[in-house]
Amino acid sequence: MTAETMEAPLVAAPTATPPHPLREFWGYFSANRGAVAGLFVIVGVVLVALLADVLAPHSPYLTDTKIALKPPFWQEGGSITYPLGTDAIGRDILSRLIYGSRLSLLIGVIVISISIVVGTVLGLVAGFARGVTEIFIMRLMDIVLTMPSLLLAIVVVAVLGPGLVNSMLAVALVILPHYVRLARAAVITETSKDYVTAARVSGAGNLRLMFKEVLPNCTAPLIVQASLGISTAILDAAALGFLGLGAQPPSPEWGTMLADAREFVLRAWWVVTFPGLAILITVLAFNLLGDGLRDALDPKLKR
Numbered sequence: 310m311t312a313e314t315m316e317a318p319l320v321a322a323p324t325a326t327p328p329h330p331l332r333e334f335w336g337y338f339s340a341n342r343g344a345v346a347g348l349f350v351i352v353g354v355v356l357v358a359l360l361a362d363v364l365a366p367h368s369p370y371l372t373d374t375k376i377a378l379k380p381p382f383w384q385e386g387g388s389i390t391y392p393l394g395t396d397a398i399g400r401d402i403l404s405r406l407i408y409g410s411r412l413s414l415l416i417g418v419i420v421i422s423i424s425i426v427v428g429t430v431l432g433l434v435a436g437f438a439r440g441v442t443e444i445f446i447m448r449l450m451d452i453v454l455t456m457p458s459l460l461l462a463i464v465v466v467a468v469l470g471p472g473l474v475n476s477m478l479a480v481a482l483v484i485l486p487h488y489v490r491l492a493r494a495a496v497i498t499e500t501s502k503d504y505v506t507a508a509r510v511s512g513a514g515n516l517r518l519m520f521k522e523v524l525p526n527c528t529a530p531l532i533v534q535a536s537l538g539i540s541t542a543i544l545d546a547a548a549l550g551f552l553g554l555g556a557q558p559p560s561p562e563w564g565t566m567l568a569d570a571r572e573f574v575l576r577a578w579w580v581v582t583f584p585g586l587a588i589l590i591t592v593l594a595f596n597l598l599g600d601g602l603r604d605a606l607d608p609k610l611k612r
Contacts, residue, residue: 337605344601350594358411365404366390369561373399378577394579396570402579405561406587412562413543413591416477420542421535423481425488429531432492433519436500447493450486458483458541459548466554473562476555480545484538491534495527529606536602540595547588563588 339345357364379395380387387394393403435446453461465479466472499505500523508522549555550564558565563584570580 334605338601341597341601341604343597344604347594347597347601350590351598354410354591354594355414357407358414361407361411365401365407366392367401367404369400369405369408370559371400375399378573378580380577381579393583394577396566396580397573397577400559402566402583405566406563406583408561409563409566409584409587410591412556412560413546413588416473416480416546416562417539417542417595420477420481420484420546421538423478424485424538425531425535427481428485428488429492429524429527431485432489432494433496433524435489436493436496436523437515437519443493446489450489453482454486459545462545462549463552463554466549471554471557473556473560476546476549477542479549480542483545484541487534487538488531491530492527495530496523499523499526533599533603533606536595537599540592540599543595544588544592 373395376391376395377397377399379391379399381394382389382392391401391403393401393406395401396405431446431450435443462476462479462483465482466475469475469478496519500518505518505522508518513522546555547562547564547567550562551568553568556562556565558569566584567581570577570584574581
């Protein structure tokens with residue numbers, strides 16, 4: 310070794326900069342191509358719902374018996390004025406589907422908002438209180454889970470009366486136990502960690518421990534469940550609408566559109582097919598999005 314080499318200053322190896330959390334999240338999320346496709350579909354549905362007044366060629370409530378059961382434009386007798394045809398009383402199906410996306414997304418968001426707020430609070434209380442309070446809350450949730458979800462929603466709507474608001478409350482009650490159980494399990498896991506013990510020793514009360522210390526670290530499973538829950542809410546609300554217990558005619562809700570078209574299935578396939586496809590595509594997109602969020606937010610699944 311020469312003297313020049315010995316006298317040369319040591320150069321520190323460059324340290325790798327950790328990736329930004331959002332970039333890291335997108336890296337894991339985008340690895341799931343189905344989730345990316347679901348995200349694009351959901352963004353498209355949201356844009357259609359927001360721009361319904363601009364995109365819809367006709368009013369969803371405008372009737373004209375002269376053009377009743379007009380087929381889609383590519384079939385004989387169809388017209389480009391009504392691209393997807395008309396229903397039994399001459400309403401444009403495309404316009405009703407566009408406005409129905411607004412209603413279905415609104416149902417999903419409101420139902421999930423109610424369920425996640427109430428369920429998270431009950432789960433936090435059950436996880437911190439323990440004892441009789443925990444047993445009471447969790448056994449009540451177990452009772453709800455023992456009943457078929459759609460049947461329970463039908464019973465609740467039958468008691469409260471048919472209507473859009475009552476159907477949303479019924480669906481929120483049906484999916485509530487999932488958020489309670491998730492929040493409670495996350496609380497039990499987090500309360501055994503050192504940062505919670507340190508906060509408790511420093512004098513933090515239960516409310517601070519619940520909402521400032523523990524809750525921010527329990528959001529990942531709740532976000533995943535919420536994305537999956539929107540699809541369940543849309544599907545259950547459509548089922549109640551199909552049974553005549555949800556949104557009432559002439560509301561352009563997809564389940565109600567299916568109910569109005571039941572007697573025309575054999576001679577006018579389009580009045581059933583297009584609302585059914587709208588429900589299928591939207592629910593599938595939210596399920597794919599939920600799978601991608603689970604892969605990106607769950608540390609156990611990160612490779």
